[in-house]
Amino acid sequence: MSHRELDDMLGKGWRKPAFVKNPLLRWALLLGFFAYLIAAFMTIEVDWGRVYEGLDRGWAFVLAFTSPDFISRWTDIWSGLLESIVMTVAASVVGILISIPIGLGAARNIAPLPIYMICRGIVAISRALQEIIVAILLVAIFGFGPLAGFLTLSFATIGFLSKLLAEDIEAMDKVQAEAIKASGARWPQWINYGVQPQVMPRLVGLSMYRIDINFRESAILGLVGAGGIGATLNTAFDRYEYDTAAAILILIIGIVMALEYLSGIIRARVQ
Amino acid sequence: MPILERDDAQIWRRRTTGQSLVRWFGWLLGVAIFVYCWQLISESTTWFFVWDAPRIANDIWTRATPPKWDYITQLGRPIWDTLNIATLGTIIALCMAVPVAFLAARNTTPSALFIRPIALLVIVSTRSINSLIWALLLIAIIGPGVFAGVIAIAIRSIGFCAKLLYEAIEEIDHTQVEAITATGASRWQVMAYGIVPQILPAFAGIAVFRWDINIRESTVLGLVGAGGIGLQLSASLNVLAWPQVSLILIVILVAVMISEWVSAKVRGAII
């Protein structure tokens, strides 16, 4: 904006400069957005009668939270929950162990190019595929049961953790690592002394976070037959046993909260 | 850092004997838990299927290739529905998340004793439960369809967005708020001038980030009947139409990549 004189500006209105400078583009964006919204609303078919009928059931479900039924299906709930936990633990351990070498390989500053490409490829594939889709394919291949769920979660953990670990390694302090290299350390020694201490706290934090995610995901894998509490929950919904469903959901929420609390403590301790 | 005296020589150890023992015991316990988990998984697995897996995988692969390309003409509407579920779900979630976040943030909550815990409970419970489970629940209540999908995505996203947003609110610069208060501005004016401009970039980032995630999640909501492309996927799986399945998977992958690209672009433009 060029230098303007006060007298020119007095008496003239003032408007806030627009976020999108070009007025044509601005209006096009705005119009396009509203046109999309209207089109989207038009194409959603809502059976309001059905929704209205459902309100009673919705209310019944809300009420079910005040009197959850842990007892009548306890054996189902317990076996489902145990399977979820078992899958979570096993998949987290395996996933974290595998994702460490892949994360090292996917960090450009410590891995040679061919290894970098391979590891980044693995990460990209793992991240692009939804857990539930992977679970469907693995169930088709390995049959029903927690093995498919375990493999799914391990696979997803690798994509998640390797990517973040690699980014962390790429962002680390070069000088510290160089100092170790200057002492004549071999590659494994260099990783152990120069890199590991820098990324360890974050690796622990991310691992805890991933365990949390794995547990939440394990709750839905049962929907496609890959083991866990999801199958029990699905049955409860199918039978309209809202009090049992509420009990399961409360358990899931409780465990997730406990995991978050635990990971908070652990993260505070390693940092 | 203990120094042991042995044979008149000083030996440096990183840990004392007691510390080492505790660590070894911890590792032992961890390994034992893992082995136990693995046994449970192994027990409920039909190993015959697993040994047969390479053959089955190969079989599926030959059936699935090449994808049935002309099936794509029937996927237009499901893709549109998927986009709508993600977008409308995100918009609704943001509308709900903003007040929840303001109620949950320590510096804006009207009552830290009563309202804040409720807001935090809303956040943790909506966050802990996967959108597929919300979809299951909503289908039981209001019937299958796109609408249930939109609401499921919206509910799941409230907690996620509200959590990130309230953390952003808690980090704002307090003196800017003070300065606006000192002009004699009302409560809402302080909000609009002192707080909102500070959290707007975070808000935009969260919105786009969640939209990206929601595109992924809405592709699979159809598996439980909540509309979108997942419906076609589940139908094709049920009749074992593998060439259709492979095409749908390709479409989902492309959609996920496009949404990731769009969200990266938009985030770059805003921040």
Next chain:
Amino acid sequence: MLRLQKLTKTYKTGDQALKAIDLEVPKGQVLALIGPSGAGKSTMIRCVNRLVEPTSGGVLLDDVDLTKLGSGALRKARREMGMIFQEYALVERLTVMENVLSGRLGYVGFWRSFLRRYPQSDVDEAFRLLDRVGLLHMADKRADELSGGQRQRVGICRALIQNPKLLLVDEPTASLDPKTSRQIMRLITELCQERGLAAIINIHDVALAQMFVPRVVGLRFGEIVYDGLPTGLTPEKLTEIYGEEDWEATIEKVDEDDDVEAAE
């Protein structure tokens, strides 16, 4: 015009920041408040417009006791008192013009301010003020693009557009270089003279205070230990306010600086 009566502030931690302060500021007088960090300077001016709630005592602005006002009346009273902050406290993601106009928030309704539709008289006044401080050409820049001195000028405009009777100024020069500090202090005192405003300026730089204001109040541990002319600040008095130090250098430096400026 402004009278503090036995103003006391005790924080929840038990720290007594202000111990029964009595102070009178007549109309149009600019007053510097000096004292070491933690003496209660910042608390005192924040108690005046109740950004910090005083524990007891009275703050009388034109015979209205601000400590007894409800929230609506307090907002009306706050319009009479412009405040200028240490770290500028501009809303960084808003434009310069929005920051200046935000000084009118106490006068316009919510929707008007939300839609940025301020009355033309306010807009004109904002332009005039920006011109006065030499930032008219920056009106549509975002506040975080400005330098420290420029930001503080915008902060001054924001305080003045409130059309206040009194300016509360909290360490206006703490984050500025010496030259800009002087320019800002000169600007504030000049504007106060032009408009006949009273001002309380918190400042830790004694030399700067002596250079620009006619009255200095020294605060130590929440109590007034000096109230008088800047020339009366002898080394003994400064020791009383700040503690033991070689004060001759500080005072002499002031004179030298003045000479240098006069020579320019």
